Amino acid sequence: MLGPGDDAAVVAAPDRRVVVSTDVLVDGRHFRRDWSTAEDVGHRAAAANLADIAAMGAVPTALVVALCTPPDLPLNWAEELADGLGAEAASAGAAVVGGDISSSPTLTIAVTALGDLDGRAPVTRGGARPGDVVAVAGRLGHAAAGYTVLCRGFRTPKILVDAHRRPEVPYRAGPEAAVLGATAMIDVSDGLLADLGHIATASGVAIDLRRETFPLPGQMRDAAAALGVDPYTWLLSGGDDHALAATFPADTDLPERWLVVGQVQDSAMPAVTVDGRVFGDGTGGWDHFR
Amino acid sequence: MLGPGDDAAVVAAPDRRVVVSTDVLVDGRHFRRDWSTAEDVGHRAAAANLADIAAMGAVPTALVVALCTPPDLPLNWAEELADGLGAEAASAGAAVVGGDISSSPTLTIAVTALGDLDGRAPVTRGGARPGDVVAVAGRLGHAAAGYTVLCRGFRTPKILVDAHRRPEVPYRAGPEAAVLGATAMIDVSDGLLADLGHIATASGVAIDLRRETFPLPGQMRDAAAALGVDPYTWLLSGGDDHALAATFPADTDLPERWLVVGQVQDSAMPAVTVDGRVFGDGTGGWDHFR
Structure with missing residues (x-):
């Protein structure tokens, strides 16, 4: 409803509840830049978060991204990362609505995903019953x-x-x-x-x-x-x-x-x-x- | 409505819209551990995000936190950080509802804040008029x-x-x-x-x-x-x-x-x-x- 460029974004939450999850990927620990392209890493970072939303039984609606980048990261790497994040979000029906960028010695991508339950109860980890x-x-x-x-x-x-x-x-x-x-x-x-x-x-x-x-x-x-x-x-x-x-x-x-x-x-x-x-x-x- | 411990948290969004903003703090860039206590840093990290929510005219409701920590960070530093995050969130009427922790060479705290507009239009940066x-x-x-x-x-x-x-x-x-x-x-x-x-x-x-x-x-x-x-x-x-x-x-x-x-x-x-x-x-x- 209101995308990047202001202090915060505004996302529809028709259900009157919002599902939220955050996951961070660290260079060298969750990915290696010689094994994965920037676009690959964007897909991975988005997917890790969007999957958490789906696992509650919700439909992903939006992502925000906090990127920490070494000063020598090529600009096109960051752009391709954004492409991957956006494409993976779109594949789940969501969009990247905001973010923050900071300089850091360690390339780090922290993503937060939001989702909508469409009137359903969240499916937690705690409801399994014998016989299921x-x-x-x-x-x-x-x-x-x-x-x-x-x-x-x-x-x-x-x-x-x-x-x-x-x-x-x-x-x-x-x-x-x-x-x-x-x-x-x-x-x-x-x-x-x-x-x-x-x-x-x-x-x-x-x-x-x-x-x-x-x-x-x-x-x-x-x-x-x-x-x-x-x-x-x-x-x-x-x-x-x-x-x-x-x-x-x-x-x-x-x-x-x-x-x-x-x-x-x-x-x-x-x-x-x-x-x-x-x-x-x-x-x-x-x-x-x- | 559903706090930490599952794939995602569930937060009330009575307005049917949710305001969302993310900000990241990097050790040595946004804070120094010899100048600020862990609790101070928690207050700062939460405040930077909660202020963005308030600046849209919204009331903060929840925070999620992605912490990247060097292996040698003392456990009590992380605990005091969490205390500061929780206290600052509470001062704004919000709560920490979830997070993620990863190992990283660089101590990094990425916070995402959510808020509720209570039926009002968001106050953007774009509405100032001559004479105001x-x-x-x-x-x-x-x-x-x-x-x-x-x-x-x-x-x-x-x-x-x-x-x-x-x-x-x-x-x-x-x-x-x-x-x-x-x-x-x-x-x-x-x-x-x-x-x-x-x-x-x-x-x-x-x-x-x-x-x-x-x-x-x-x-x-x-x-x-x-x-x-x-x-x-x-x-x-x-x-x-x-x-x-x-x-x-x-x-x-x-x-x-x-x-x-x-x-x-x-x-x-x-x-x-x-x-x-x-x-x-x-x-x-x-x-x-x-």
Whole structure:
């Protein structure tokens, strides 16, 4: 309603509530300028925030961006970053409405996203109930596999490397899940096991996944074999694809993009297991560049 | 309505519009840890954003904070920062509702503030009309004077040094000005002349200030004399006090906290003058630590 150029922007909030989330990307930690273009980084920075809005069941409306830039950053890098931010926002139905720029030794991009709930209750992490099914929309493990590939000095398979550079987030699946009656939802940014762990803890339930339900793309299987990696580590512990994971009542008629991968169980202790057992070292997390 | 701990927060927006602004503070550029406590920095970071909301005529409702922190930052520094952010937000009627933390070589605090217009039109920079009066609410030049004092190695006068550490922002004067019919408004963060320049440009008018209308506090006059500085440089070009400057129709009955300091004039060329002449080198700005 009022865009950049004044003290603040004005954004429509027809629902009388606004959903807000902030995420920051730091050069060398969340991205590398020799691996990703400025436009890629813009897409990533916007996607990380827009996915959080979708994970509440809301429709993204606006982004504001605080950019900290070293004095020697090429101007066209900043312009291409803005292009990427704007394009990713547009793909989710939102727009960049304002920002701030400061000089800093460290290139840092802090984005805040706003969204509208369109009259629905927010889908939190705390509503999963025993008997619910667990379903995922969007890609898993691709960005993590691409990151591993890049770390080992390769530039292919392209589908994996590109997934690290630009996530493909199923933004519309978020509000869709809310309409379908999702009991809990989260954006997969730390890895599916870790993020379902947040749902298990907030809901006071256990979650068991079935390994056979996860499709293993041929290029991921081949890359894993070539690099000596268990591809399920990528699928179950890799973050940064920003898939959405949600729980639904068992009788929900789910659209095709929601893949059922497990079940919510009654438990005195929150836990996430795969075929009844703890996966890997049990931490299940993905800590970006660490 | 839903605070920290989920993918996003949910904030009431009763007006069906939300005002949003973001500002980032960088260690060594906007603050120095040997001059300001963590709590001071929290107050400053929150105030810089909350003032932008007030300058639209809105009431601040919420803050989200993205903190980038070096690994060696003491935990209690971050806790005291959060205390300062929360206290300043509360002083404006808002609350910190969410955030993100990342590791970074450079301590950086990016804050986004939200606000509610309560049914009023936003007060932009573009509505000043010839014949309007120009008025200021809040302190001018104190933070700049405190900064100069600190730069010269002194720690007093306390009122000036404290003003650099923690601005005292007249948040309520923002919505008050909107109710009174302000035609344009801005948060004084770059210096009164520079910020009125933004109003002059956006409104297509000239602004003339009367030097004699600015009260010169005794401690500022004494500090200026001791340091060999023209105190009007602080008053007219110093930022970071986050006073509000607004234009009003000439017949507006202004409350006491709005001090009339000048007049809007018809002009083919936007300009801000003092007693009819360009002040100093004409740039009028204040570029923080540069």
